[in-house]
Amino acid sequence: MEQTLAEPRNRYSTVSLVLHWVVATMVLCQVLLITVHEAQEGPDPFVGLHKAGGVTILVLTLIRILWLLANPAIALPDRMPRWEKLFARATHVLFYVALIVIPLTGWLASSAGGREFTWYGLFQWPLLPIGGGRDTARDLMDLHEIAVKGLYVLIFLHVAGALKHQFIDRDNVLHRMIPIIPRRP
Template sequence: MTNMARRYSIGAMIFHWVIAIAVIVNWRIAENAEHAEMPEKAAIFADHKALGILILLLTVGRLLWRWTHPVPPLPSTLAKWEATLARGVHIIFYVLLIGLPLGGWFANSLAGREIDMFGFFTIPPLPVGDDPEAAKAIFGLHATGGSVFIYLIALHILGALKHTIFDKNGGIFRMLPFGKVPG
């Protein structure tokens, strides 16, 4: 198997890193909004919402890319539990990458709010009616999901570093266009 066949395609790499950066930036935006006072808080959350919708669109693009481009196999040196954990975390990532933005949009819709896409256009609320209590509950779940996501990202980074530094199986280089991915 060639070095390129053991790593993700350039398109997958671009989607991965753009989405990863966007998710971390969006987490920091939400953290900053939590510590702000109105009306600044609302303005900061507007950016969080818009970036969340952009992450959703990028994730749909990434899934379409994944379904049309082969994914390299996991290194054969992984223990069964490591391969299971890797697959499970990736599935949860996709669930969160889709579920968090949709949940945020749904909660905003229940609160009667549209989503301003960085001043270019607005996304109207979903036709779900007003229910501030349900919106509040969903926002709570959204925040919890975001926290879970950050912990899983940390686990993902630690795993990639472990495989790269200690196992020397190419870990992080599978998602970069440089570096050696051993056969």
């Protein structure tokens, strides 16, 4: 019997779905928090939430990578061209790289600048043993911001690819990640 995309073993696991959507939601919150922070004058609580969110994304991404190593990604549709499969996989790998590099450079910048922060007010997050002061912190923040711009490109490509699969290819790829979307016959 030929396996179709609607069969459960061809859908992402609940753990994969939860990690994907929690991290995606947190990334959106990060963008909103830093946008509000940049619009503020004087001290504001948003940068602390942004930092806590960043290290949470880092930890969740590492968990997601470990989960992926133990539970390999499901196969892309056979009818997808080879170049498209390579592009999709490369985009996913770059997502993981960005979701590690962005919070790590932010954490390193905070550490270099000696700027302590708490994890959602519950406990002090440890600073990394890096010196360099403001100049190093500024250089790391430049890298952080460049990586964020790269993440925006990846998000655009990811969403555009998902919409292409849903509305042009009509191949149920999006149904695998958003189970509430009805499966196409």
